[in-house]
Amino acid sequence: MTSQPEAPHPQPVDPSTEQSLSIWFFVGVLMLGCGLIIFGQGIYEFSHPGTTVLANLHPAFWWGMLMTLFGAFYTIHFRPGKG
Amino acid sequence: MHFVPISAVMMLATAQLTHLAPIDIAILLLYFAMVIFIGFYVKGSTNTSEQFFLAGREMSAWIAGLSFVSANLGSLELMGWAGAAYQYGILATHWYWIGAIPAMLFLGIVMMPFYYISKTHSVPGYLQLRFGEGARALSGVSFAFMTVLMSGVNMYSMALVMKVVLGWNINFSMWVGAVTVAIYVMLGGLRSAIINEVLQFVLIWAGAALIPILGLIEAGGWTSLKAQIIARMGDPAYMHMWSTTGSYSSNPMGVNWTGLVFGLGFVISFGYWTTDFLVVQRVLSANNLRAARLAPIIGSAFKMFVPFFVILPGLLALVLLKDSAGHLIQLYPEGSDMVVHHGMHSFNEVLPLMMVRYLGPGLLGLGITALIAGFMSGMAGNVSAFSTVWTYDIYGAYINKKASDSHYVSMGRWSTIVGMAVSVVTAYLVMHAASIMDYVQELFSFFIAPLFGTVILGMLWKRASKAGGFWGLLCGTASSIAMWLMVLHDKANIRFMILQPHATADTIMRVQAMAANLYRALWSWCICVVVTIVVSYMTQPKTEAELTGLVYGSTVIPHDGSTNIFEKPIFWAVVIATILFLLNLWLW
Numbered sequence: 001m002t003s004q005p006e007a008p009h010p011q012p013v014d015p016s017t018e019q020s021l022s023i024w025f026f027v028g029v030l031m032l033g034c035g036l037i038i039f040g041q042g043i044y045e046f047s048h049p050g051t052t053v054l055a056n057l058h059p060a061f062w063w064g065m066l067m068t069l070f071g072a073f074y075t076i077h078f079r080p081g082k083g
Numbered sequence: 084m085h086f087v088p089i090s091a092v093m094m095l096a097t098a099q100l101t102h103l104a105p106i107d108i109a110i111l112l113l114y115f116a117m118v119i120f121i122g123f124y125v126k127g128s129t130n131t132s133e134q135f136f137l138a139g140r141e142m143s144a145w146i147a148g149l150s151f152v153s154a155n156l157g158s159l160e161l162m163g164w165a166g167a168a169y170q171y172g173i174l175a176t177h178w179y180w181i182g183a184i185p186a187m188l189f190l191g192i193v194m195m196p197f198y199y200i201s202k203t204h205s206v207p208g209y210l211q212l213r214f215g216e217g218a219r220a221l222s223g224v225s226f227a228f229m230t231v232l233m234s235g236v237n238m239y240s241m242a243l244v245m246k247v248v249l250g251w252n253i254n255f256s257m258w259v260g261a262v263t264v265a266i267y268v269m270l271g272g273l274r275s276a277i278i279n280e281v282l283q284f285v286l287i288w289a290g291a292a293l294i295p296i297l298g299l300i301e302a303g304g305w306t307s308l309k310a311q312i313i314a315r316m317g318d319p320a321y322m323h324m325w326s327t328t329g330s331y332s333s334n335p336m337g338v339n340w341t342g343l344v345f346g347l348g349f350v351i352s353f354g355y356w357t358t359d360f361l362v363v364q365r366v367l368s369a370n371n372l373r374a375a376r377l378a379p380i381i382g383s384a385f386k387m388f389v390p391f392f393v394i395l396p397g398l399l400a401l402v403l404l405k406d407s408a409g410h411l412i413q414l415y416p417e418g419s420d421m422v423v424h425h426g427m428h429s430f431n432e433v434l435p436l437m438m439v440r441y442l443g444p445g446l447l448g449l450g451i452t453a454l455i456a457g458f459m460s461g462m463a464g465n466v467s468a469f470s471t472v473w474t475y476d477i478y479g480a481y482i483n484k485k486a487s488d489s490h491y492v493s494m495g496r497w498s499t500i501v502g503m504a505v506s507v508v509t510a511y512l513v514m515h516a517a518s519i520m521d522y523v524q525e526l527f528s529f530f531i532a533p534l535f536g537t538v539i540l541g542m543l544w545k546r547a548s549k550a551g552g553f554w555g556l557l558c559g560t561a562s563s564i565a566m567w568l569m570v571l572h573d574k575a576n577i578r579f580m581i582l583q584p585h586a587t588a589d590t591i592m593r594v595q596a597m598a599a600n601l602y603r604a605l606w607s608w609c610i611c612v613v614v615t616i617v618v619s620y621m622t623q624p625k626t627e628a629e630l631t632g633l634v635y636g637s638t639v640i641p642h643d644g645s646t647n648i649f650e651k652p653i654f655w656a657v658v659i660a661t662i663l664f665l666l667n668l669w670l671w
Contacts, residue, residue, distance in 0.1 A: 023146055023278050026121060027285050033113045034289070034449055041106055041445035050443035054297050060445050063293055 021080055028074025035067030099250035100432070101439045107448025114286070114452045115263060118279055118459070122267030125275045132491045135272035136204060136471045137368050142277060144374035148381030150277040151365040153284040154464045155183075155386075158457030159240050161291070161393050165437075166430035168397025169414055171336045172312070172321030173670060174328075175397070176390045181348040184663050186356035187383035188656045190366070191376045194357050196640045197542050198367060199375045200632050205367075206360040206538070207476040213541040213633050214552030216480070221556055222537075223476035225530050226360060227469050231502050232526065234465035235509025241458030242510070248435045248451070257510055260455075264462045265503040268470070269496045273368060276460075276467040280365070283456040284385075290446075290453030291392040294434075297441045298399035311402040315411075321401075324670045331581070331590050331598075338598040339581070346601025350608040351528075354535030359527075361468045373643035376652040383659050387666070396437045404436060412436070466502045473498045525567060532604035533559025536611035543635045544619075545627075551619030559611025566603045580606065 042061025049055055103111070129135045142150070167175040203209040207226060211219035242256035267275045302308040313319050320327040320334045327333045328340040356362060356379070369375035404412045414430050415421040422429045428436060438450045474495045479486070486494075537556040540547045569576045578586040580602040630637040645651040 021124060023281055026117065026278060027282060030114065030117055030282055031285065031289065034110050034452075037106055037109055037113075038445040038449065041443075045443070052443045053440050054301060055443060057297070057300070059293055059297060059441070060443060063289075063446060067289055 022078040024074050025078040025080065028071050028076075028078060030071070031067050032071030032075050035064050035069075035071045037064070039064030039068050099246075100248045100435055101447065103249060103448060103451065104444040106444050107451065110445070110448035111452050111455070114282075114456060117282070118263060118267050121278050122270040122275050125271030125278065129270070129272045129274055130489075130492065132474075132488050132495065134274065135492050135495050136474065137364070138272070138274040138277055140368055141370050142365075142368040142374070142378075143370060144377035144381055146277065146281060147366050147369040147374060147378035149284050149385070150280040150368075151187075151362055151378055152382035152385050152389075153280040153287075153460065154362050154365055156284065156287060156389065156457060157237065157461035157464075158244070158454045159237060159461065161287070161454070161457060162244070162431055162434045164393045165397040165400075165434040166414075166432070168394040169400050169433045170397075170416070170430050171334075172316070173324055173394065173398065174320075174334060174336050174338070176324060176394050176670070177343055177347060179386060179390045179394070180663060180667065181343060182352045183356060183386050184383045184659065185348060186352040187379045187386065188660060189353060190357045190363075191379035191383075191652055192656050194538075194542060195366065195376045195379065196372065197633060197635075197638065198363065199369075199372050200638065200640070203367075204475045205472050206358055206363055206534075207472055209633075210537065210541070210552070210556075211476070211480070213630075214537070214547075215549040217549075217553040218537065218556055219476055219480065221553070221560075222530075222534060223472050223480075225560075227472045227477060229526050229530070230361065230465040230469040230472070231505040232509050234462045234469070234502065234506035236513060237458050237461040237465065238506055239510035239513045241455060241462075244435070244454065244458070247432070253514065257507065260459055260462065261503050261507050261510075264459050264466065265500055268463050268467050268503075269499040272495060272499075273364065273467050273471070276463045277365065277368065279456075279463060280460050283453070283460040286449070286453040286456045288392070290450040291396075291434075293446060294437050294441055294450075295392055295395040295399065298396060298403060298437065301403055302399060308399065308402065312398060315402055321398075322670075324667060326671055336598060337590075338601070342581075342598055342601040342605070346605040349605075350532045350535065351601060351604045353539070354531040354604065354608070358534045358538045359531060360472060361464050364468055364471060371644065372641065373645060373650070373652065376643060377655070380652055380655045380659060384655075387659065387663060393434075397433050400433045400437055404433070404440065462503075462506065466499055466506065469502045470495045470498045473502070528600055528604060529563045529567065529607075530560055532608040533563060533611035536608045537615065540612060540615050541634065545630055545634050545636050546619055546624050547615055548619040548622040548624050550622040551615045551617075554618045555611045555613075555615025558614040559607045562610045563603055563607035566606065570599060570603075577602075 038060050042058055042064045045055070045058060045060055050060070128139070131139075133139055164175055164178060167178075198206075198209060201209060201212055203212060205223075207219045207223035210222050238257050238260055239253075241260055242251075242253040245251040245256040246253050267279065271278075299305065299308065302311065309322050312321055318335070323334075325340065328338060328343060331337050331339050366375055366378045369378050400414070402411070404414075406412055412428065414428050414433060417429045417431060419429075421427040435454075438447060442450050474491050478494055478498075479491060483490075533556055536559055537552050540555070541552060566580060570580070575588075577599050578584055578590075580599065583590065627637055632638050643652070648654050
């Protein structure tokens, strides 16, 4: 390895679709999981208001919903076996 | 990079800021389970050295680009720069804009073709092809040494932050972080590190973006925030990026525009973003030349908006961070009497304090997970780069030149474990002597500016000779260390670096450590370039054939496959440069 070995020809593929589980699928699952947990907490806070500043705006509910939608889209769009 | 002013992060805070609810722990566990799973999942596709060290060169422009910018988005950076924004105002944004974007665009448009066409595995590897073994050995050994130390600093910082914010045991945090990172990098190499960096990137945006949104709502919008900050500080300089940089004494950082443009915008930024293998390695994993050129450009677009959730929280804290009685909380410099003896909060605590202010259960868990992911990603980035440079540029070059490919993969896995072990030792050393952290962070600045001088001359100047490259790099590095020692010995010596030998004591006092770094980098780069040019003219140049694929003028850059203007990297580089210009004009 003193002089650098010839690298194999790069594959013109995107690993997000090449492997059975794509990178974007992992992103989707993580966001979906976190989003659902936070969304659930947001619903709970309608009856048990939080103590943080601006808790009256229900950030957990709205942010959790946004993350859930984002995560669900990526999970479904890049699910294993699709395409 | 970026000389984060976070020495001994929150070392002396007395009580934990908050605690996690079960729902927060659930989010944290979900993240840990996923990264461990990814390590085992990816292991099956990392059987060759190309796959292990360069992720098979299969990454799309988006993945390589997000990973490229994420490798720099460590939690040490986020917390340090939020604190710097509180301390210096909007001037801190320079480190994200002129201190990053032009260099990233330059990497994509000018330098990437040479890295990519030469098929090098690393930046020291490029130096070997261009300047021979001397330059590679100097750069490879110093880089390997620095990366394991930086990994240790990240590890200790994470443990310390978790202790201060959540009251967690330092040993527990360090070992959990170290073992998790060792597992997923050892199993999946760069591929695993890249996937986790993309996850970290998304987590940081999701976990941190809510703070400036809620902060702006509470402040009554941007215009109202500006007015409140200027009223509180009594100095409009806090909200101007350029108009107060005409002299050292008219802005809170004590910096002049020449230092920002030439020291930060040119030498430091170009040095870091175009020659630090930790970030360049991510782009080398791209699956074709166009993707390799687009990746840094995509990264720069995201980088441009990072100040939204790093700098803005620091600014918001100036007028919104209040105690339960409604009084503004004043933060103090790290290590100051107010922090050490009176238990007050330091600048570096501003981001966790803002998180606690706005984020309730669930959202707080997301924010803390993002911080932990940032620290772990920092460790993983350093360890995966160390493993590559060790295996290719030290072990494979000087110790065992003719081993099989599978042997080098095994060496890569083992060196990951050894790298993590050294990092743990470093972390414990830092625990017992906090000043080591400052020195380790300074180490990067010694090497990065001269290295940029060597690489850029190597790529753009055919006449640069083997001896010129080596001696330029060595002299540049030595001069940087000498300047640092000179200022360490007596801060008044800084007057020579800013070319004001008769500067008043007040001017010297106002020049902050960050500003001093800009000038040290600039001079060490100049010395490297001058020595390289002089020595090159005194020695034999390389032949035209030897320079093919390595130097501008001796290399035919292949067409990158763009079929229309929207596929051309240069088009997007111009778009981003225009937006950057307009943003600077807006905040002038």
